[in-house]
Amino acid sequence: MALVDGHILFACSFPLLLFLFWVLFGQSKLRRNGVVLRKPPNTWPLVGNGIVFLRERQKLFSWFAKCERLYGYETLQISVPSLPPGIIISDPRNLDYVFKNEGVFSKGDFVKKRSWDLFGHGIINADGEVWKVQRKAGLRFLNTTNLKVLTQTALPQYLQQSIDFLDTQAAAGSLVDLQAVFHEITTQLMGSMAYNMEMHADDNFSVAFDHASGVTAERFQNPLWFVTEVFFGSRFRRSVSIVKSYGAAMVANAVRDRRRIDSEAKPNESEHDGGRGLKQVEGSLIQSFLDAIGDESLVADAALNYLSAGRDTTAQVLTWTFYLLMRHPDVVAQIRTEVSRVIGADGQNIGSSFQLRPACLGDVAALPFTHAVFNEALRLYPPVPFEIKQSMEATTLPDGTFLPRDSVVVWCPWAMNRSRLTWGVASEDFQPQRWLDQSGSKVITRSASEFPVFNGGPRTCLGKRMAELMATQVIAVMVLKFDFIETDHGERVSKSSLTLPMKGGLPCRVKKRKGGQFL
Ligand code: HEM
Numbered sequence: 001m002a003l004v005d006g007h008i009l010f011a012c013s014f015p016l017l018l019f020l021f022w023v024l025f026g027q028s029k030l031r032r033n034g035v036v037l038r039k040p041p042n043t044w045p046l047v048g049n050g051i052v053f054l055r056e057r058q059k060l061f062s063w064f065a066k067c068e069r070l071y072g073y074e075t076l077q078i079s080v081p082s083l084p085p086g087i088i089i090s091d092p093r094n095l096d097y098v099f100k101n102e103g104v105f106s107k108g109d110f111v112k113k114r115s116w117d118l119f120g121h122g123i124i125n126a127d128g129e130v131w132k133v134q135r136k137a138g139l140r141f142l143n144t145t146n147l148k149v150l151t152q153t154a155l156p157q158y159l160q161q162s163i164d165f166l167d168t169q170a171a172a173g174s175l176v177d178l179q180a181v182f183h184e185i186t187t188q189l190m191g192s193m194a195y196n197m198e199m200h201a202d203d204n205f206s207v208a209f210d211h212a213s214g215v216t217a218e219r220f221q222n223p224l225w226f227v228t229e230v231f232f233g234s235r236f237r238r239s240v241s242i243v244k245s246y247g248a249a250m251v252a253n254a255v256r257d258r259r260r261i262d263s264e265a266k267p268n269e270s271e272h273d274g275g276r277g278l279k280q281v282e283g284s285l286i287q288s289f290l291d292a293i294g295d296e297s298l299v300a301d302a303a304l305n306y307l308s309a310g311r312d313t314t315a316q317v318l319t320w321t322f323y324l325l326m327r328h329p330d331v332v333a334q335i336r337t338e339v340s341r342v343i344g345a346d347g348q349n350i351g352s353s354f355q356l357r358p359a360c361l362g363d364v365a366a367l368p369f370t371h372a373v374f375n376e377a378l379r380l381y382p383p384v385p386f387e388i389k390q391s392m393e394a395t396t397l398p399d400g401t402f403l404p405r406d407s408v409v410v411w412c413p414w415a416m417n418r419s420r421l422t423w424g425v426a427s428e429d430f431q432p433q434r435w436l437d438q439s440g441s442k443v444i445t446r447s448a449s450e451f452p453v454f455n456g457g458p459r460t461c462l463g464k465r466m467a468e469l470m471a472t473q474v475i476a477v478m479v480l481k482f483d484f485i486e487t488d489h490g491e492r493v494s495k496s497s498l499t500l501p502m503k504g505g506l507p508c509r510v511k512k513r514k515g516g517q518f519l
Pocket residue numbers: 123124135138306309310311313314317382383384387388452453454455458459460461462463464466467
């Protein structure tokens with residue numbers, strides 16, 4: 001009798017189970033010109049690509065690169081149980097279409113849900129009007145005058161502090177973490193210029209943000225993140241709360257600044273800029289947000305988003321640049337030749353009050369080779385290694401792939417930047433000269449869709465110029481001043497994050513150079 005009951009139970013529940021499997025795992029097949037899209041390696045029945053996405057990120061980079069190597073520019077379908085259908089695009093034509101059709105491809109719920117705790121309504125996580133108002137305020141701040149203050153006043157000041165620090169480390173023969181050095185420069189710079197605040201790379205906020213960014217990145221790999229975080233998410237929740245309190249403190253500080261400035265007919269200079277010579281900055285970024293947005297919690301989100309967009313990415317690419325330079329002494333020699341030529345062998349371009357800040361080093365065009373080195377490091381180590389958008393309506397990509405509404409579109413700048421189709425057979429090699437024209441005096445440009453490190457279309461990175469100015473000046477000065485000697489000869493990888501921090505930092509030894517006395 002019990003056996004019969006068991007059979008009946010099975011017979012009744014089987015269709016239910018099938019239905020559940022279909023709801024959970026069944027996914028529409030996407031087509032290109034009527035033909036079903038191919039699937040990448042490591043696609044399994046029922047779980048699709050769910051297992052490959054759980055791998056640590058370095059393996060995931062290799063997997064994306066392998067897909068590109070096997071299938072070239074072909075669009076592939078990916079699937080993960082319970083998620084909408086997705087594709088990987090590698091063809092620059094398709095990416096160009098995504099960039100140019102912001103109304104069709106937006107951040108969407110897929111990204112927003114996962115990034116919400118950390119980014120809230122900030123520009124990185126926003127669409128529509130909320131995005132537009134933050135973009136406009138940012139554009140106002142990143143004007144020519146402010147960029148001039150950046151290269152001629154603010155950056156030289158913080159660079160000098162790092163040089164002093166490296167001098168002492170060199171004298172003591174100590175081990176230095178270059179990543180921490182670059183992080184300190186960009187943190188101080190963004191803090192003072194954008195927020196009129198003193199910030200440091202090792203303060204509580206930075207550590208909390210770093211952790212929260214890592215966990216947020218893992219949410220994109222783990223479809224059950226909302227379950228696992230119930231058990232393992234306490235540090236994440238604490239970190240987010242530290243980040244949010246810091247955002248509120250930034251706004252409170254900006255409101256205080258504003259009241260003080262309003263109440264003073266003529267602001268006291270040393271109070272306004274902390275005596276640091278940054279008074280020429282035309283309004284801080286956060287003041288632009290207060291003017292344009294008003295709502296203080298939104299201003300806090302905006303400020304935190306700009307901070308993370310600006311300082312981490314630039315510090316990281318500098319770290320990877322010096323990692324590459326320590327392995328390519330010939331490239332270091334070429335940078336030194338270029339910089340020495342620009343400042344003049346006898347230091348003639350350095351004014352008396354300008355010990356460390358020759359204006360010529362704030363001009364990217366004067367340093368084409370150094371700029372090429374920066375681009376090449378960005379190519380091999382893009383600070384934003386994955387990108388995701390979602391289609392807001394049904395659409396067809398230029399290669400004929402039809403996408404229903406809500407499809408998830410993924411591209412991997414890490415893999416695209418190593419494509420042999422785009423970059424030739426030596427795509428994996430560090431070759432800065434690939435960025436120079438025949439005369440060697442001009443940096444060639446590649447389209448945003450071929451070289452998507454700064455994104456493209458209406459959502460191109462707002463800080464591209466700022467990043468180029470900062471990075472070329474830091475590279476030029478540091479390379480002229482010091483020899484950097486690597487202490488770990490193994491391959492360095494990045495740790496889990498939304499960006500590309502080097503796991504364990506970049507340990508090295510530093511030696512002061514005799515030839516660097518002119519700076
Ligand atoms: C080498 C350094 C940098 C790289 C590689 C980089 C890369 C990127 C990328 C890929 C995006 C698109 C992110 C997305 O929407 O998914 C982006 C957006 C953005 N970046 Fe940068 N960035 C860099 C430096 C900076 C700096 C210095 C700032 C200055 C504040 C900045 C401000 C922004 C802003 C505000 C956005 C959002 C733009 C929008 O959605 O309209 N970035 N960046």
